[in-house]
Amino acid sequence: MQVPAPFEYRRVSTVDEAVALLYRLGDTARLVAGGHSLLPMMKLRLANFEYLIDINELHDELGYVRAEPGLIRIGAMTRHRELRESAELAAAFPVFGDAERVIADPLVRNRGTLGGSLCQADPSEDLSAVCTTLDASCVIHGMDGERVVSMEDFHRGPYETAVGDAEILTEVRFPVRPRGSSAYETVERRAGDWAVVSAGAAVWLDEAGLIADARVGLAAVGPHTAGIPGIAEALRGQRPAEELWARAGDIAAEACDPVTDRRGSAAYKRHLARELTMRVLRRSVARIDAHIGGHIDGQEV
Amino acid sequence: MxxxxxxxxxxxxxxxxxxxxxxxxxxxxxxxxxxxxxxxxxxxxxxxxxxxxxxxxxxxxxxxxxxxxxxxxxxxLEQNGELDPVQRGFIECHGLQCGFCTPGMMMTARALLDANPDPSDEEIREAISGQICRCTGYATIVRSIRWAAAEQAGTRTTAEEPGRTVASTSGSAS
CATH class of the missing domain: 3.10.20.30 (Beta-grasp domain)
Structure with a gap:
């Protein structure tokens, strides 16, 4: 039987209460949201805490997708299922729908949250790659109010984030730019497994149809779920074309740092990083074309 | 506590x-x-x-x-002494062999049919994709859930009474 080591269970119902309790208990305490990453780690005794603070009651306060001009805000307690079902999110960032289809399974998606996924900071975690791809920023609450950090600054390394002992991630913000779209692809061995490799892309075109900006985020191919600046540099100002995607794929394959494990060899993962990068860039632009071309007929590109 | x-x-x-x-x-x-x-x-x-x-x-x-x-x-699942249509579907369509996965499969199936009373086979398979049948009896599980959907909707026909018959592609149906 796998059970976590003993701990004190606490429950809070507001962000302020959570921060105050964390401040009092220090690093002996940990927040638990959906629990589908943390509880398995506690069962394996890879993580042990004296106090576990249940923040599921914060769903009322932090479970939302809000679209504003130029910005989408998602509350940290928004569950995977809600992300997938949000029409606003699907319209602005198709990459979310692509990724949510492959994250764990529908039952886990009923519990798991955006904030929990990001704070777990597993290098194979899909939503970290999605947020990196979309140039998201994270709102962190502490005793002295809130601060906002970029995904690059949020993600310190495997299982490490910028969130301090007496802090809580409350919201993730996504800039919305015109003439953009996005896509996500993953290769997994079976439903619910961790990705062998995942890739997300977001592309924005200018009025002349040239690439204004492009971002690619990879998961499971290195300690950091990071964006690849080289791809943005290579693509900006260019006209979308197959050979451009091939070049971006080469950059992705070179920039990543996969290890051989039971999910595949490093060489195979590099191959996937290249191929998936090409596919998600290609699909992102096809989606922009479908919108700008005016033939939005509900057909999935 | x-x-x-x-x-x-x-x-x-x-x-x-x-x-x-x-x-x-x-x-x-x-x-x-x-x-x-x-x-x-x-x-x-x-x-x-x-x-x-x-x-x-x-x-x-x-x-x-x-x-x-x-x-x-x-x-x-059982209400007022009556089995849920999902439970009856599993009986009718041989939705279980060893029965180990059955409780979980049926709870997911009930939730699926509450949200989507007429799911496609693909939607059923996605709904149960986080569950494992160690007898690998997925085809009959999907059929059981479809039976329950038809039963609830009152659209079940004898053609959807597959439970004990062998799939037509096998050529060995008696």
Whole structure:
């Protein structure tokens, strides 16, 4: 039987209460949201805490997708299922729908949250790659109010984030730019497994149809779920074309740092990083074309 | 610590350890052994119960987390002495062999049909994609859920009475 080591269970119902309790208990305490990453780690005794603070009651306060001009805000307690079902999110960032289809399974998606996924900071975690791809920023609450950090600054390394002992991630913000779209692809061995490799892309075109900006985020191919600046540099100002995607794929394959494990060899993962990068860039632009071309007929590109 | 929750419509209170998992609470503290306990790692899905109306893997939910909330288990499927259409579908269409995955499969199926009364085979397969049938009897599980959907809708025809017949492609149907 796998059970976590003993701990004190606490429950809070507001962000302020959570921060105050964390401040009092220090690093002996940990927040638990959906629990589908943390509880398995506690069962394996890879993580042990004296106090576990249940923040599921914060769903009322932090479970939302809000679209504003130029910005989408998602509350940290928004569950995977809600992300997938949000029409606003699907319209602005198709990459979310692509990724949510492959994250764990529908039952886990009923519990798991955006904030929990990001704070777990597993290098194979899909939503970290999605947020990196979309140039998201994270709102962190502490005793002295809130601060906002970029995904690059949020993600310190495997299982490490910028969130301090007496802090809580409350919201993730996504800039919305015109003439953009996005896509996500993953290769997994079976439903619910961790990705062998995942890739997300977001592309924005200018009025002349040239690439204004492009971002690619990879998961499971290195300690950091990071964006690849080289791809943005290579693509900006260019006209979308197959050979451009091939070049971006080469950059992705070179920039990543996969290890051989039971999910595949490093060489195979590099191959996937290249191929998936090409596919998600290609699909992102096809989606922009479908919108700008005016033939939005509900057909999935 | 003390925890109070509603299980199958009945309020229960017990003294538990904070680390107790919901699946063990149901089985060992309430003797509701219909919920099965399998992989312990939220992979197999035999422990699926409803938490506030949504199917979840109870091996990865603390019993304490369910405090103040509503839990429904396979024992709660039957209503007023009548089996749920999903349960009848599993009987009619041979939806179980060893029966180990069955409680979880049925809880997911009930939730699916509540949200989507007429799911396609693909939608059914996606809904149960987080669950494993160790007998690999997925085809009959899908058929059982489809039977329940048709039964509820009152559209079941004899053509959808497949349970005990061999698939037509086998050529060996008697």
């Amino acid at each position: 003390q925890v109070t929750m509603t299980v199958n419509g009945e309020e229960v209170t017990r003294d538990i350890e904070g680390r107790l998992l919901l699946v063990h609470f149901l089985r060992d503290h309430l003797q509701l052994t219909g919920t099965h306990w399998g992989c312990d790692t939220s992979n197999c899905g035999t422990c699926v119960v409803w938490l506030d109306g949504e199917p979840v893997k109870s091996c990865t939910v603390l019993a304490a987390m369910a405090g103040g909330h509503e839990v429904r288990t396979v024992e709660g």
